[in-house]
Amino acid sequence: MDSLSSMLYWRQVNKNLLDLSILELAKRLQDKSITSVELVDESYERMEASESVIHAAITIRDKKEALALAKKADETRTAHSSPLHGMPYVVKDGYVTKDLRTTAASKVLDTFMSPYNATVIEKLEAKGAILIGKMNMDAWGHGASTENTDYPVTKNPWDITRSAGGSGGGPAAAIALRYVPFAIGEDTGGSIRLPAAWCGITSLKVTYGRVSRYGAIAYASSLDTVGPTAKTAEDCAVVLEAIAGVDPKDATSSPHAVDDYANGMTKSLTGKRIAFPTEYYKEGLDTEIKAAIFKAREQFVSLGAVVEDVSMPLLEFGVPVYYILAPSETSSNLGRYDGVRYGNGRELFTKETSRRVMTGTYALSSGYYDAYYKKAQKARTVFIKNYASILSKYDAILAPVTTVPATKFGALLEDPVANMMMDVYNVTVNIVGVPSLALPCGFTKDGLPMGMQLIGNMHGEKTLISLGSAYQSATDWHTKTPQGVTI
Amino acid sequence: MNEYELVIGMEIHVELKTKSGMFCACKNDQSLDKKPNIYTCPVCLGLPGALPVPNKTAIDWTIMLGLALGSEIAEVSKFDRKHYFYPDLPKGYQISQYDMPLCVGGFVDTSFGKVRLHRIHLEEDTGTLKHTLLDGKRVSLVDFNRSGTPLVEIVTEPDIHSSEQAKEFLKTLHQIVRFVGISDADMEKGSMRLEPNISVRRKGATEMPKYKVEVKNINSFKFAAAAIEYEFNRHVAILEKGEIPVQETRGWNEDKNATVSQRVKEGAADYRYFPEPDIPPLRFTKEYIETLRAALPKLADEVKSDVMSAHGLNEYQGKMLVENTIKLTKFQTIVSLPSIQRANVSGPTIANWIINKDIDPSSSENQIADQIIASQTIVVVSDDDLMKAIVEVMEANPKAVADFKAGKEPVKMFLFGNVIRELKGKGDKERVVALLEEKLAA
Numbered sequence: 016m017d018s019l020s021s022m023l024y025w026r027q028v029n030k031n032l033l034d035l036s037i038l039e040l041a042k043r044l045q046d047k048s049i050t051s052v053e054l055v056d057e058s059y060e061r062m063e064a065s066e067s068v069i070h071a072a073i074t075i076r077d078k079k080e081a082l083a084l085a086k087k088a089d090e091t092r093t094a095h096s097s098p099l100h101g102m103p104y105v106v107k108d109g110y111v112t113k114d115l116r117t118t119a120a121s122k123v124l125d126t127f128m129s130p131y132n133a134t135v136i137e138k139l140e141a142k143g144a145i146l147i148g149k150m151n152m153d154a155w156g157h158g159a160s161t162e163n164t165d166y167p168v169t170k171n172p173w174d175i176t177r178s179a180g181g182s183g184g185g186p187a188a189a190i191a192l193r194y195v196p197f198a199i200g201e202d203t204g205g206s207i208r209l210p211a212a213w214c215g216i217t218s219l220k221v222t223y224g225r226v227s228r229y230g231a232i233a234y235a236s237s238l239d240t241v242g243p244t245a246k247t248a249e250d251c252a253v254v255l256e257a258i259a260g261v262d263p264k265d266a267t268s269s270p271h272a273v274d275d276y277a278n279g280m281t282k283s284l285t286g287k288r289i290a291f292p293t294e295y296y297k298e299g300l301d302t303e304i305k306a307a308i309f310k311a312r313e314q315f316v317s318l319g320a321v322v323e324d325v326s327m328p329l330l331e332f333g334v335p336v337y338y339i340l341a342p343s344e345t346s347s348n349l350g351r352y353d354g355v356r357y358g359n360g361r362e363l364f365t366k367e368t369s370r371r372v373m374t375g376t377y378a379l380s381s382g383y384y385d386a387y388y389k390k391a392q393k394a395r396t397v398f399i400k401n402y403a404s405i406l407s408k409y410d411a412i413l414a415p416v417t418t419v420p421a422t423k424f425g426a427l428l429e430d431p432v433a434n435m436m437m438d439v440y441n442v443t444v445n446i447v448g449v450p451s452l453a454l455p456c457g458f459t460k461d462g463l464p465m466g467m468q469l470i471g472n473m474h475g476e477k478t479l480i481s482l483g484s485a486y487q488s489a490t491d492w493h494t495k496t497p498q499g500v501t502i
Numbered sequence: 503m504n505e506y507e508l509v510i511g512m513e514i515h516v517e518l519k520t521k522s523g524m525f526c527a528c529k530n531d532q533s534l535d536k537k538p539n540i541y542t543c544p545v546c547l548g549l550p551g552a553l554p555v556p557n558k559t560a561i562d563w564t565i566m567l568g569l570a571l572g573s574e575i576a577e578v579s580k581f582d583r584k585h586y587f588y589p590d591l592p593k594g595y596q597i598s599q600y601d602m603p604l605c606v607g608g609f610v611d612t613s614f615g616k617v618r619l620h621r622i623h624l625e626e627d628t629g630t631l632k633h634t635l636l637d638g639k640r641v642s643l644v645d646f647n648r649s650g651t652p653l654v655e656i657v658t659e660p661d662i663h664s665s666e667q668a669k670e671f672l673k674t675l676h677q678i679v680r681f682v683g684i685s686d687a688d689m690e691k692g693s694m695r696l697e698p699n700i701s702v703r704r705k706g707a708t709e710m711p712k713y714k715v716e717v718k719n720i721n722s723f724k725f726a727a728a729a730i731e732y733e734f735n736r737h738v739a740i741l742e743k744g745e746i747p748v749q750e751t752r753g754w755n756e757d758k759n760a761t762v763s764q765r766v767k768e769g770a771a772d773y774r775y776f777p778e779p780d781i782p783p784l785r786f787t788k789e790y791i792e793t794l795r796a797a798l799p800k801l802a803d804e805v806k807s808d809v810m811s812a813h814g815l816n817e818y819q820g821k822m823l824v825e826n827t828i829k830l831t832k833f834q835t836i837v838s839l840p841s842i843q844r845a846n847v848s849g850p851t852i853a854n855w856i857i858n859k860d861i862d863p864s865s866s867e868n869q870i871a872d873q874i875i876a877s878q879t880i881v882v883v884s885d886d887d888l889m890k891a892i893v894e895v896m897e898a899n900p901k902a903v904a905d906f907k908a909g910k911e912p913v914k915m916f917l918f919g920n921v922i923r924e925l926k927g928k929g930d931k932e933r934v935v936a937l938l939e940e941k942l943a944a
Contacts, residue, residue, distance in 0.1 A: 111551040124550065131544050133551055230551040236779035266555045266781050344779055347583055350594020351548050379585075379774035388776055 032057050033193040034496070037250045038277070040196060041098035044089075051085035051092075051101030051145070054196075058103045058147055061194050068175060070167040071188040073108045074115050074149040084145045091143070099257055100143030106199040107183045108149040109156060109232045110241075112136055115146070119232045120164040121154035122363040123352050133230020134262050135199055135241050142257045147195065150185030154365050155349065156203050156234035158182050159437040160427040161210070163367045168424070171213060172497040173463055177421040180210030182234075186244050187214040191497055197245040197254045201231055203238045204337050205416070205441025208453035211244060212416035212466025215455045217483065217493055218244040219251040220441075222474050223448035224269035226255075227262030235344035236267075238337075238445040247493055248452060248483030252276035255476060274477045280484040285319035287482060289469075290409040292327035295440060301419045307457035308415055308467045311486065315413070318485050322413065329401050330443070332394060334435055337442035339378050339391040346375030370431065395446050402447045402470075410478050412470040415440050416453050420463040444470055452479040455492035464495070506738050507705045510662035510698050510730065511620075511714075514675060516567075516654045516685045517627060517693040518560050523650040524626040525554030525597060530651055532686070532693050538632075538645035546626075546650030548592030553780050554626075556581065560652035561604065561784065563684040564624045565794050567654060568605025570682050570801055571675075573622055575791050579604050581624075581778040586771070589644050590629035598625035598655075600775040604784075610658075610674050614667040618659040627651035654685075660699070660710065665727035665734075672696060672723050677802045677825065689721045696720045698730055701747075702737035713746055717761055719753040729754045732761055805830070813837055813849025822857045829856050835867045836874070845875045883929035885937065891924040892934070892941050906942055914942070 032040065032054055043049040059078045066072060081103065088101030111117045111129035118124045136146065153163035161169045161184030169184040171177040172191045179188040186198035187210030200207035202220040211218035219242045226241035233239060243254035255276050262268040291312060296305055312322050349372055354360030364372065378387035405412060417437055427434040444451045451470040458464055471479040487493050520530050526545035544552035565575050582600035603623035610617045629649040633642050656675070662668050676694060679687045687694035697718055701711035715737070717729045733752075740747045752761040777783075800808070802824045809830070810820040823830045833856050836842060837849055855874050865873075895917055896903050906913040921934055 111549075117550065119550070127550070129544075129549065129551070131549070131552075228551075229553050232550045233780075264555060265553050267553075267779075343776060347585060347595055347774070347776070350585060350587070351550075351592060353587055353594060355589050356592070376774065379776050381772045381774070384774075384776070 031193075033061065033196060036247060037098055037102065037196050037245070037253045040102065041100075044092065044101055045094070045096075051088040051103075052082055054101070055081050055085040055103045055145060055147065058195050061192060062148070065172070065192055068170060069172060069188055069192065070169050071150055071179075071185045071192070071194065072105070072148045073118055073120060073151050073164075073166050073185070076115055076147045081145060081147045088143050088145065097142035097257060098253055099139065101145065102143075102197070103145045103147045103195045104139065104197050104199070105148040105150050105186060105189050105195050106136065106146065107152050107186050107201050109152060109201050109234075110136060110149075110199065111230045111232065112146065112149065115149050117149065117232070118166070119155050120152045120166060121365070121368070122165040123359045123361070124357055125165075126358055129230075131230065134227035134264060135258050136230065138258050139199075144257075148189070150183070150189055150198065152185055152206075153182035153367065155232070155345065155368055156182040156201065156206055157345070157365070157367045157371055158427070159205065159209055159434050160422065160424075161185065162424065162428045163365045165363070165365065171421045173215065174421065174461075177423055177463070178213065178427065180213035180417075180421065182206040182210075183244070184210045184214075187211050187216055187218070190214065190216045190244050190246060193246075193496060197243055197250055199254075199258070200242055200244045201234075202240045202242055202445065203234045204341060204445050205438035207240075207242050207244060208416050208441055208451060208466070208468055209438060211453045212455075213421040213464065215458075215464025215466070215492070215495060215497070216244060217247050217251055217452070217454045217487070218242065219248075219255060219476065219479070220444060220451045220453070221255065221259070221476060222269065222450045223445075224265075224267050225271070225450070225474065225476065226258050227260070227265040227268045229262055229264040233344075233348040235341035236348060237344060238341060240445070247487055248454060248480045249277055249280065249487075251452070252477075252480045252484075269474070271474045276477050276480050279477075280481045282485055282488050283319045284315060284482065284485050287320040287411075287478075288409045289315055289320050289322045289482070290325040290405050290412045291322050292330070292405075292412060292414060293324050294327055294330050295414050299418050299439075300415055303457075303459045304415055304417070304420065304465050307465045308413065311456045311467055312413060314486060314489060315482075318489060320482070323409075325405055325409070325412075327401060327405060327412070329398060330439065333398070333443035333446065334439055336391045336394045336398070336446060337438070338374070338435055339387050340395070340446070342371040342375030343378045343388050344375065346372045346379065367431070367434075398443055398446050399448075402443075402449060406449070406472045406475075410471065410475070411482055414468050414470060416466040416468050420459050420461075420465055440468070444468075449473055450476050450479060452483045454483050454487065455495070456490075457492055458495070464492070505705055506702050506734070506741065508663050508665075508730065508734055509660045509701045509703055509711060510668055511660040512617075512656075512658045512662060512668065512671065513697040513699065513716075514656045514672070515695040515697075516656065516679055516687055518563055518652040518654060518684050519686055519693075520557055520559045520563070520652050522557060524557050524560055524624070524652040526650055528650060531647070532651070532688075532691055534691055536647065538643070538647060540647060542646045542649070546592075547646055548594075554597055554778070556781055556784075557652060560624060562794055563682070564604045564622060564654050565786070565791065566798050567656075567679065567682055567684060568608060568622050569791070569795050569798055570678055571605075571608035571610065571619055571622070571656075573605035573608030573619060575786065576602060576604055576606065577787075578602065578783055578785050580783040581781045582775045583778050584625075584773040584775055586773060588628070589642065590631050590646075590649070592629070592646065592649065596625060596628065597778055597781075599623035610671055610678070612667050612670045612674065614664060614670070615661070617661045617667070617671045620657040620659050622654060622656050625653050625655060627653040662698075665730040668698060668730055669723050669727045672726060674802075676723075680827070681799060681801050681805070683799055692721070696726050698726060700730060700733045700737070702734060702741060713749045715747060715749065716751045717754055718751060718764065725754050725756065728759065729761055732759075736761075809834070813853070815850055815853050819850060819853040819857060823853060832856055832861075832867060832870065836871050839867065839871045841868070841875060842871050845878065847874055847878055851878065883925060885933070888925070888929055888934055888937050889941070891921050892938050895920045895924055896941065903942070914938070917942075
């Protein structure tokens with residue numbers, strides 16, 4: 016495609032500022048060797064070069080407006096400015112924003128302008144970050160491939176015949192193509208991690224309540240989490256520090272103190288203990304992914320960590336439990352889109368959304384509630400205990416993110432069960448509420464990125480980031496960009 | 503008719519007068535004449551992404567009401583979502599409480615027996631709909647001002663068996679709510695709403711009737727009693743034909759003085775209740791509940807017995823004062839004024855004055871006290887002058903005198919009143935009665 020080729024040409028002759036880490040960019044912005052205007056300009060160049068093919072975005076801010084904000088950021092920067100001051104970023108379109116329309120990738124909200132900003136947007140705005148786009152997703156978060164969007168489907172930048180993953184395919188593709196230094200995703204059952212694995216980037220699913228959900232369009236309220244997507248674990252740490260914290264507008268937000276997540280990272284992992292759940296590496300897992308994670312295991316050992324086999328036998332129950340809890344909550348959360356407000360009616364829900372709403376409505380019906388929802392909540396307690404028993408002895412659990420690398424378009428759309436199973440390694444993390452860092456761990460022989468995840472204790476983000484960062488200091492998977500993609 | 507008895511359970515909704523909404527910071531303004539949709543925000547409009555944060559005062563007040571009514575307070579409680587579609591419910595669900603209400607049990611005493619409470623829970627009020635004509639078209643307008651107002655629901659056991667008992671129960675409950683100070687409980691404004699669930703069974707039967715009729719739109723105790731009476735007669739007529747009244751919701755129609763059918767309930771509605779995931783469960787320690795108990799203001803009964811024993815009032819005087827807080831405050835202020843104490847005016851005299859006189863609301867307590875003191879200064883009138891007035895009145899009303907002699911006892915009061923008028927209020931009234939009786943008997 017011409018647009019991608021032109022982007023490649025453009026990159027050869029330009030500075031490629033957006034390949035740099037957030038802290039490096041912040042340093043250069045501080046010493047005035049670069050400007051926010053240049054950064055924002057590069058963001059738009061990159062988007063203009065590939066958006067007509069990739070469709071990572073649903074709505075992009077007017078360039079002039081973004082440049083004006085960048086100019087203002089350059090003028091107002093002080094020695095005390097946040098590293099995110101004047102930094103362009105994008106969010107999944109499931110966050111409400113005053114300045115840009117919010118669709119959650121559904122035509123039901125096609126023209127919806129929110130009168131208020133999500134807390135995460137307010138926090139980033141307060142740090143001086145510049146929102147430049149609203150990214151694609153499966154409508155309402157319902158899906159694992161971004162194919163359930165009502166807008167043009169996001170293509171995987173590594174192979175445009177394949178899915179970028181979901182539900183947050185848009186933000187992941189945007190980071191893979193270095194549109195911006197970071198993006199805000201939303202993870203209910205793998206929606207941040209799965210696209211990160213398929214697009215070869217790093218992302219953090221935070222502890223439930225770590226980041227305020229106020230203004231995040233609810234998919235399944237007890238599972239939804241707000242987290243960063245970026246190039247590296249360290250970048251995720253810088254963003255997390257800006258967005259974490261208790262919010263008086265979210266009764267489920269955590270009062271736990273916010274760590275200095277990016278501080279104290281070491282290259283040695285001596286004393287760190289990692290659990291390796293053997294059940295996660297049995298049949299069903301792609302052999303290349305399995306091999307890549309076994310190699311990563313060796314890498315962790317060579318960095319000084321102890322990695323031990325453990326048993327986590329509940330894996331197979333994760334998807335059934337998740338697909339009772341999440342649809343039940345979503346059937347309730349989506350009730351407000353009844354056609355009375357917001358312009359469009361329920362007939363515009365996708366098949367996947369209708370399926371989940373109907374499943375959830377059934378599970379909550381009187382006579383079925385005890386057998387489904389209540390039982391699933393009890394199972395939730397069992398998962399919590401199982402994770403707690405492992406994580407009381409280990410700093411993290413090393414697990415795959417997906418069973419297979421990025422699938423061809425249609426594969427998950429035509430097979431709803433395969434779509435559900437895609438998140439088999441992810442959903443229990445949300446059911447339990449613990450954090451998880453997804454990061455690249457290699458490429459298939461076909462050149463598709465592969466990912467793994469480090470699952471930590473409640474509020475154990477700092478530990479996960481230091482583990483991930485040490486791994487990334489010894490490997491270069493996270494530095495690869497889809498330049499050699501055949502199109 | 504005497505073979506049947508009423509079985510009534512009552513649902514009472516009370517809007518709390520907290521400063522802000524149940525789950526948002528919007529002003530809680532229950533006045534009726536404000537512009538529509540002025541107190542709204544993303545939360546009470548149910549906008550995408552908005553989250554509810556419970557109002558602590560509303561929770562505390564509900565517990566205090568429970569304490570005042572002898573309920574057991576839950577150590578662990580939670581909110582639940584109750585789903586149904588209606589245009590005044592912007593989220594598609596109401597945040598309410600299902601199986602773990604804040605208060606369980608409790609009771610209200612009536613002279614017909616104890617009315618046990620089933621539960622008291624806290625929820626959010628809905629918006630309101632206005633069906634009207636706009637540019638010649640029939641439209642329904644939604645006003646979200648009321649959306650998210652804290653609403654307490656009190657549910658009784660089916661312990662009410664007459665309209666008189668219902669009225670007494672409601673009046674007592676109303677008084678308790680007002681004394682706890684958590685609501686204006688103004689039925690005209692809808693801040694207290696009554697919904698009796700009425701059924702009728704044969705006297706002596708113990709099992710619950712197989713049907714019940716819920717009556718809505720009742721905005722006074724009088725109408726509650728009237729609706730119950732109306733329903734009783736209606737049900738008896740149906741039962742007499744060997745039929746069972748239809749289970750339905752009816753509305754009280756003030757103009758027709760009757761209930762009219764609104765909605766027939768086919769089986770139980772499925773509200774798909776489940777725990778509200780946006781609000782963590784609520785936990786209360788015993789110590790916390792005790793601090794709320796300590797903060798509870800005195801209740802009507804307690805205030806009544808206090809005021810009766812402190813000032814020598816009778817039951818009637820105590821009751822009349824407690825039922826009207828303005829009069830009670832006036833009484834308490836006036837009774838302790840130095841001028842009143844110097845004049846040695848008794849408590850019952852002051853109470854009678856305040857209860858019976860049409861007091862100009864603009865007059866101060868001191869002015870009222872002066873009037874009371876003046877009325878107590880008896881101008882002595884001689885028996886001769888009294889008798890003179892009596893004779894004059896009797897001569898002017900020969901028919902009344904004849905009627906009295908024919909056995910019409912009440913006529914005496916008519917004559918007495920005329921004598922007093924003749925005396926322009928002066929003179930010892932007891933002496934007037936004695937002399938009048940003497941003269942009539944002669």
